[in-house]
Amino acid sequence: MTVAVNTEETGKKIAEAIPGSVVSSEAGSLTVDSKSLAQVSEFLKNTPGLEFDYLTVLTAVDYLHYFEVVYRLVSLKNNQSLILKTRVYGRENPTVPSVTDTWRAAYYQEREIFDLLGIKFEGHPNLKRLLLWEGFNGHPLRRDYL
Amino acid sequence: MPIKTEQFYLNVGPQHPSTHGVFRLRLSLDGEVVTDVEPIIGYLHRGIEKLAESRTYTQIIPLTDRLDYLASMTDNVAYCLAVEKLAGIKIPERAEYIRVIFSELMRISSHMMAVGFYLNDCGAFFTPVLYMWREREKIIDLFDMVCGQRLLYNYMRVGGVSQDVPDEFLPAIKKFVAEMPRYIGEYNQLIKQNEIFLARSKGVGILPKETAVNIGASGPVLRASGVKWDIRKMDPYSIYDRFDFEVPTGEAGDCYDRYWVRIQEMTQSLRIIEQAINQIPAKGPICSEVPQFFRPPPGETYGYIEAPKGNLGFYIVSDGSIAPYRLHIYPPTLINITALKDMMIGWKVADLIIIFGSMDVVLGEIDR
Numbered sequence: 001m002t003v004a005v006n007t008e009e010t011g012k013k014i015a016e017a018i019p020g021s022v023v024s025s026e027a028g029s030l031t032v033d034s035k036s037l038a039q040v041s042e043f044l045k046n047t048p049g050l051e052f053d054y055l056t057v058l059t060a061v062d063y064l065h066y067f068e069v070v071y072r073l074v075s076l077k078n079n080q081s082l083i084l085k086t087r088v089y090g091r092e093n094p095t096v097p098s099v100t101d102t103w104r105a106a107y108y109q110e111r112e113i114f115d116l117l118g119i120k121f122e123g124h125p126n127l128k129r130l131l132l133w134e135g136f137n138g139h140p141l142r143r144d145y146l
Numbered sequence: 147m148p149i150k151t152e153q154f155y156l157n158v159g160p161q162h163p164s165t166h167g168v169f170r171l172r173l174s175l176d177g178e179v180v181t182d183v184e185p186i187i188g189y190l191h192r193g194i195e196k197l198a199e200s201r202t203y204t205q206i207i208p209l210t211d212r213l214d215y216l217a218s219m220t221d222n223v224a225y226c227l228a229v230e231k232l233a234g235i236k237i238p239e240r241a242e243y244i245r246v247i248f249s250e251l252m253r254i255s256s257h258m259m260a261v262g263f264y265l266n267d268c269g270a271f272f273t274p275v276l277y278m279w280r281e282r283e284k285i286i287d288l289f290d291m292v293c294g295q296r297l298l299y300n301y302m303r304v305g306g307v308s309q310d311v312p313d314e315f316l317p318a319i320k321k322f323v324a325e326m327p328r329y330i331g332e333y334n335q336l337i338k339q340n341e342i343f344l345a346r347s348k349g350v351g352i353l354p355k356e357t358a359v360n361i362g363a364s365g366p367v368l369r370a371s372g373v374k375w376d377i378r379k380m381d382p383y384s385i386y387d388r389f390d391f392e393v394p395t396g397e398a399g400d401c402y403d404r405y406w407v408r409i410q411e412m413t414q415s416l417r418i419i420e421q422a423i424n425q426i427p428a429k430g431p432i433c434s435e436v437p438q439f440f441r442p443p444p445g446e447t448y449g450y451i452e453a454p455k456g457n458l459g460f461y462i463v464s465d466g467s468i469a470p471y472r473l474h475i476y477p478p479t480l481i482n483i484t485a486l487k488d489m490m491i492g493w494k495v496a497d498l499i500i501i502f503g504s505m506d507v508v509l510g511e512i513d514r
Contacts, residue, residue, distance in 0.1 A: 002381035055362050057448060057459050059474040070461065072448060076359060076375055083448075105362025107484050116195070131188040131513060140196050141472075 004028070005080045010050065017043055029083040034069075034096050037086055038123070041102040044073060044082070051075045052082060055103035060113045062143045067094050067119055088119060091142075098124040116141040151176060156495075160189050166263065167509030171486075171502075178494045183487045187480075190513035198473040202439055203229050203304055206473070211298035213475065214511040216259050219252040219289070220453040222302035227383060228449025228460035229304045233442035237434055241306035242385045243426040247319065248289070248301070249451075250415040250422075254326075255285045256454035257366075257408040260506035264405060265337060267503030268346050274337065281329050284322055291315055304440075306433030316423065323420050330412055338406075347401040351489040351501035354399060361484040365456025366407045367505060371399035377452040384451075388425065389418045401504040408506075439468045455479050455506055477511045 011025030014032070021036035032040050044052045052073035060069045071084040088094040098121035099106045110121040111130040118139035121127055129136065138145050159170040168189035174182035194213070198206045210225040211218040223245055230237060237245075262278035286296045292311050293301040301308055337343055353363070358371035368375055376393040378386040394410035396403025444466040450459030456478025465471040482505055490498050 053359055056364075056450070056457060057461055057474070057476040059461050059476075061446075061463050061472045076373065079380055103362065104357075104360050104484060105481055107361075108480050129188075131191040133188070140193060 002074065002079050002081050005050070005082050007082070010082065013047070013050075014040055014043060017047075023087070029070075029085050031085045031087065034086040034088050037099065038097045038101070040084070041071075041099045044084070045102050049078075050080075050082075051077050052080075053077070053103075055099070055105040058099075058106050058109040058113070060117050060119055062117060062141065064143055065089070067117065069096055069113070069119065071099070093120065094118070095120045095122055097122050098127075100124055115139070118142065153181065158498075160186075166503070166507050169507065169509055169512070171498075173495070173498070175495070180490050180493055180495065180498055183490045183498075185483055185486055187509070187512050190509045192514065194514045195473055195475060198470055200469060202468045203233075203442070203470065204438065206470075207302065207304075208298070208300045210475075211300055212510055213477070213514060214256075214453065214455060214458075214479075214508045215297060216508055217252045217256040217454045218298050219248045219301065220256075220451065220458065222299065223249055223384075224449065224451045224453060224458045225460050226302045226304050227451060228447060228462050229442070231449045232445065232447040232462050232464055233304070233440060235305050235434060235436060237306045238431045240310075240427050240430040241432045241434075243422050244307050244311060244432065245302065245384060246386070246389075246422050247419055247426075248292075250418045251285050251288060251319075253415045253454045254412045255282050256506075257412050258282045260454075261333070261337075261405060261408055264401075264500075264503040264506070265343070267499050268343055270340075270343070274333075277333065277336065281326065288315065288319060288322065291318065303433055303436070305436035306431070308433070310432045319419070320423060323416055323423070326416055327413070330409065333409065338409075344402065346497075346500060347405060347504070349398065350401045350493065350497050351504060352398060352400045353485050353489055357485060357488055358399065362481045363456070363485060364478050364481065365452070365454070366404055366411065367456065367482045367485075369394065370396035370403035370407045372397055377450065377457060383449075386418075389421050391415075391417050401500055404504045404506075441466055441468055450476065453478060455508065455511070456482060475514055477514065479505070479507050480512045483507060483512070 007025045007030045011022045011030055015022045018036050018039050021032050021040055023031040044050050052075045054074040054076050057072045060067050067088045069086050073082045088096050110124050113119050114127055115129040115131055154175045156173045160168040170186040172184040194209050210221040213221045258278040262275035265274035290296050293299050353371050355371045358368050374393050374395050379393050391414045394407050396407050442464040446463040448461045459476035461474040462470050463472040489501050
């Protein structure tokens with residue numbers, strides 16, 4: 001069975017290594033500050049005992065007053081999983097650091113989120129619309145898109 | 147005097163027989179050698195995720211059929227599992243077995259299409275596809291028997307399946323399971339030792355283990371690269387922990403391994419079906435009582451299965467109403483094609499067709 005790691009313990013570990021990065025670590029998911037996301041992702045990938053080398057789903061949800069970007073990480077070696085989240089406020093120009101340097105699995109998924117929800121991923125090598133055409137107006141998966 | 151060369155751009159697709167749908171590859175060529183690849187997708191985008199936000203949980207099931215239309219049964223299963231996880235619905239024993247039997251039949255059928263069309267791309271024009279279709283037809287007849295559909299089944303329901311299998315189904319599937327190993331032997335006889343096939347696929351389009359994990363590849367593509375990762379084994383959902391089967395893996399991660407892993411998986415799927423037929427309860431309910439408009443508690447869930455093409459997942463956020471607040475589909479083939487660039491650069495255009503064929507791509511799933 002793929003066991004979900006204890007988010008509180010993992011949160012403590014991350015908070016020790018990267019102070020000020022963990023926002024909350026309630027049961028089930030770990031929310032980090034979007035500014036430290038690149039550091040946290042490197043930490044999760046390279047720390048012995050965590051070794052989250054496999055990124056599966058990467059998506060975002062529009063909660064109207066903020067966007068939540070969700071990452072599901074799996075460690076193939078330890079057969080563990082972790083749901084990592086980050087929140088980004090503002091509807092004009094929401095920006096999150098890209099994790100493509102850590103996991104290339106994010107390449108298309110970040111482009112898709114940029115396309116459909118309009119969240120920019122800083123440091124993405126080729127941030128263009130993926131499913132819709134260039135010049136399409138708006139981001140359809142936002143809740144206020146009609 | 148050296149010959150002056152310059153880079154040449156070539157579009158493969160979107161209307162091209164070897165792209166398995168409407169898929170476009172923008173190639174940069176140096177002579178005949180590929181120097182850069184840019185996949186351009188979205189020609190089949192129907193906005194299923196947006197459509198789902200205005201439909202009830204049951205109404206979304208037919209939309210999931212239209213993702214991977216060569217394996218719609220497993221798409222149904224993945225979606226229903228996710229909703230059941232979200233709403234905390236238990237499903238009856240008999241329905242679990244019916245789901246497993248159909249998922250594995252779907253896997254065999256999907257792999258047959260993959261192998262058949264892969265050989266088509268290798269230059270064995272349509273004969274292998276027709277060999278595969280002969281047996282795929284029998285699987286489709288079995289599906290037709292239970293739900294009256296041959297391509298888009300819409301058979302699974304939240305809480306079970308839509309109707310019980312007819313009386314003639316079990317004898318028919320027993321006959322199929324008994325016959326099938328002989329046909330797989332026939333495919334191996336025809337294909338496996340073929341010199342042209344070996345020359346064109348061995349060592350072509352290698353996907354190293356580290357890259358496969360890093361790009362998040364799944365399914366036969368990941369296993370052909372030597373990573374023993376099958377969700378049915380590593381994180382058993384439904385009742386997969388009751389069956390005895392093996393997870394075939396490749397070594398080199400080349401096109402040949404991807405073909406061979408698929409063929410071996412067919413045999414393993416037959417083993418699972420055989421065990422499921424022996425264990426299935428003779429009678430019993432096939433769907434637990436779920437109201438037509440049910441409201442899962444607010445929250446979120448991620449349900450995932452091992453679909454024929456890889457790890458297929460549904461991320462659902464509920465706000466307590468009859469329709470999901472957000473539904474995200476995690477498509478395995480979109481993630482697998484992240485590696486196209488690594489695999490194709492340095493090969494010739496003719497090899498590129500083979501590499502793309504070996505990935506088993508279905509555009510309905512990539513574009514959603």
